[in-house]
Amino acid sequence: MASHQAWIVVVGLLLMVSVTLATAPRKPVDVPFSRNYVPTWAFDHIKYINGGSQIQLVLDKYTGTGFQSKGSYLFGHFSMQMKLVPGDSAGTVTAFYLSSQNAEHDEIDFEFLGNRTGQPYIVQTNVFTGGKGDREQRIFLWFDPTTAYHSYSVLWNMYQIVFFVDDVPIRVFKNCKEMGVRFPFNQPMKIYSSLWNADDWATRGGLEKTDWSKAPFIASYKSFHIDGCEASVEAKFCATQGKRWWDQKEFQDLDSYQYRRLSWVRSRFTIYNYCTDRSRYPTVPPECKKDRDV
Numbered sequence: 001m002a003s004h005q006a007w008i009v010v011v012g013l014l015l016m017v018s019v020t021l022a023t024a025p026r027k028p029v030d031v032p033f034s035r036n037y038v039p040t041w042a043f044d045h046i047k048y049i050n051g052g053s054q055i056q057l058v059l060d061k062y063t064g065t066g067f068q069s070k071g072s073y074l075f076g077h078f079s080m081q082m083k084l085v086p087g088d089s090a091g092t093v094t095a096f097y098l099s100s101q102n103a104e105h106d107e108i109d110f111e112f113l114g115n116r117t118g119q120p121y122i123v124q125t126n127v128f129t130g131g132k133g134d135r136e137q138r139i140f141l142w143f144d145p146t147t148a149y150h151s152y153s154v155l156w157n158m159y160q161i162v163f164f165v166d167d168v169p170i171r172v173f174k175n176c177k178e179m180g181v182r183f184p185f186n187q188p189m190k191i192y193s194s195l196w197n198a199d200d201w202a203t204r205g206g207l208e209k210t211d212w213s214k215a216p217f218i219a220s221y222k223s224f225h226i227d228g229c230e231a232s233v234e235a236k237f238c239a240t241q242g243k244r245w246w247d248q249k250e251f252q253d254l255d256s257y258q259y260r261r262l263s264w265v266r267s268r269f270t271i272y273n274y275c276t277d278r279s280r281y282p283t284v285p286p287e288c289k290k291d292r293d294v
């Protein structure tokens, strides 16, 4: 083989390697709870383990509890390792979400709906932009989320919002402003998590009630990674916009491998997708095409 041909092969291989490796978000760094978070309510229902490198949220018949990030952020990568309420968790909801503080609020939601012992959890996701939500998707997971820690994360930049479960993209919401769909870009968000009783709707649409004889219900957390552009709550833009790793080309869209995994999740585990709910949306919501939900 002539040497220039060998070079072409080498360069080609390097390109393939960089294209396939470059698109997973940076590996989260485990930090203690108190580095990034503070309790929001019912402080005595949060238990600190190993000096706060792990925590537990406790729900009993008196109260649930929750925590929030100290800072607010405009874009970045936010992840958490969670082990959901084991055993009979019917009626409980554990949530991990980003939310802006203003009236026309933006929100990026993960909600974990508990179930009776041995019955599967549901993961519900939603995206609110400018106060408008109604974009629910629901899936089952491909593992039992109560027996071990798994990571749940959000990548948010000017181009897309990606929901990941253990590095598998389970949902993408692309910036479709050219189609008149609002995209969160000018309001910083804080990260929140909570555990509460929602037995009026959570499990089989509210049919299964929380069994308080099984209380306390406990969700465990660790890792607490935040890598975002920190900005004051009133900020309209991120000072380092365009310069951070999540702004770069390889994070502006999913690569083909990630799209394959996303379609695997969608085809195997979908329970509900607003994009395909023709009785609710006789015309397909505009973002659904670009998100490849339809």
Ligand SMILES: *[C@@H]1O[C@H](CO)[C@@H](O)[C@H](O)[C@H]1NC(C)=O
Residues within 6 Å of the ligand: 113, 114, 115, 116, 119, 120, 121, 122, 202, 203, 204, 205
């Ligand atoms: C709970 O289990 C039932 C029966 O398997 C299932 O229909 C339901 O979707 C599961 N999850 C929730 C949150 O209701």
